[in-house]
Amino acid sequence: MSPVFDHITLPQRVLFGSGRAAKSLAAEVVRLDAHRVMTIASQREAPVADAITKPVHVAVRHHDVAPHVPIAKAEKASAVAREHRIDLLVCIGGGSSTGLAKAVALTTGLPIIAIPTTYAGSEATNVWGITESGRKTTGVDDKVMPVTVIYDADLTVSLPVELSIASGLNAIAHCIDAMWAPRADPINRTLAAEAIRALAAGLPAVKHDPHGLAGREQALYGAYLSAVAFASAGSGLHHKICHVLGGAYDLPHAQTHAVVLPYVLAFNAPAAPEAESRIAAAFGTDTALAGLDALRTALDAPRALKDYGLAEQNIAEAAGLILPAIPASNPRPVTTADLEELLHAAYAGSTAAR
Numbered sequence: 001m002s003p004v005f006d007h008i009t010l011p012q013r014v015l016f017g018s019g020r021a022a023k024s025l026a027a028e029v030v031r032l033d034a035h036r037v038m039t040i041a042s043q044r045e046a047p048v049a050d051a052i053t054k055p056v057h058v059a060v061r062h063h064d065v066a067p068h069v070p071i072a073k074a075e076k077a078s079a080v081a082r083e084h085r086i087d088l089l090v091c092i093g094g095g096s097s098t099g100l101a102k103a104v105a106l107t108t109g110l111p112i113i114a115i116p117t118t119y120a121g122s123e124a125t126n127v128w129g130i131t132e133s134g135r136k137t138t139g140v141d142d143k144v145m146p147v148t149v150i151y152d153a154d155l156t157v158s159l160p161v162e163l164s165i166a167s168g169l170n171a172i173a174h175c176i177d178a179m180w181a182p183r184a185d186p187i188n189r190t191l192a193a194e195a196i197r198a199l200a201a202g203l204p205a206v207k208h209d210p211h212g213l214a215g216r217e218q219a220l221y222g223a224y225l226s227a228v229a230f231a232s233a234g235s236g237l238h239h240k241i242c243h244v245l246g247g248a249y250d251l252p253h254a255q256t257h258a259v260v261l262p263y264v265l266a267f268n269a270p271a272a273p274e275a276e277s278r279i280a281a282a283f284g285t286d287t288a289l290a291g292l293d294a295l296r297t298a299l300d301a302p303r304a305l306k307d308y309g310l311a312e313q314n315i316a317e318a319a320g321l322i323l324p325a326i327p328a329s330n331p332r333p334v335t336t337a338d339l340e341e342l343l344h345a346a347y348a349g350s351t352a353a354r
């Protein structure tokens with residue numbers, strides 16, 4: 001790694017502590033001098049949202065949330081915010097709810113308090129995404145960066161174990177991809193490695209004791225660090241692949257990341273010795289892939305894209321969509337044939353080999 005780099009740290013208040021969300025939220029609403037709060041949470045997330053917003057006056061509760069932020073939902077939510085003269089957005093839930101709040105902030109300039117209940121990490125990035133006609137567009141704008149994030153592991157206990165595992169592997173994907181992303185540097189690589197360590201410890205604990213807080217606290221801490229590393233380093237090969245699969249074929253976000261990750265790691269690691277050794281050290285294993293494989297086995301992780309809705313006949317088209325998006329920073333050249341081979345292996349769930 002060259003000792004010359006420009007590293008940008010994004011400003012944000014991060015409030016961490018189990019059982020503290022309601023109190024922290026009330027204090028932040030006062031600190032921000034907000035009077036017209038709009039909450040954004042899906043119907044499934046509404047019970048959590050209702051419980052923690054009891055001490056706050058909420059002007060409108062918006063539940064019309066869908067994966068990958070369809071443009072019609074974004075426009076509707078922005079119209080609701082304008083109609084109710086909202087001065088603060090509070091999103092409570094997974095990356096889909098955070099993503100909708102970001103889409104509203106993008107057009108209205110409203111500040112966001114994010115209270116995440118998955119390990120997706122969108123709350124700690126300035127990246128937005130909107131899907132229109134089957135294509136997901138993403139962009140970077142500091143306007144969408146939540147001013148405050150409130151992490152409370154109590155709120156993640158209701159997240160089913162399978163989803164917790166897939167979402168945690170989504171966070172590990174942020175870390176691994178950050179190692180070779182366009183703006184990878186010693187700072188974001190260090191954050192990514194610490195995040196892998198925390199997630200590799202936390203996720204098995206979540207699996208064994210889904211209602212316990214210790215594993216979920218580790219996983220949330222790791223998820224936050226993973227997102228900071230990802231926001232700083234940018235999107236690498238892995239995110240470019242999953243972005244196309246999610247946007248074009250409506251595959252579920254976390255599970256897609258969980259399945260694709262070992263194939264990207266197997267492809268890139270031999271050409272990225274520093275990333276390889278940092279990831280292996282974080283897992284405490286001889287190689288990066290051995291560490292990821294062992295964790296995936298322990299977690300009984302999602303295995304094949306065919307289980308999540310990818311049709312085999314879409315692979316050639318997907319490879320064509322992914323190729324132009326691959327960053328020049330990727331440690332080895334990538335061809336359409338490489339992508340098709342990787343996607344066929346991920347489709348079938350065959351063993352990822354170096």
Ligand code: NAD
Nearest residue numbers: 044068094095096117118120122125127155158159253254
């Ligand atoms: P999601 O938000 O769609 O949540 C998955 C499911 O879990 C949903 O049904 C949701 O209602 C449910 N859920 C969430 N929390 C729950 C809880 N505590 N209890 C019970 N159910 C709960 O999925 P996700 O994986 O969290 O987020 C995916 C989205 O986030 C994608 O659109 C992705 O592109 C985006 N994302 C964006 C960034 C970014 O930086 N912009 C980063 C990561 C992810």
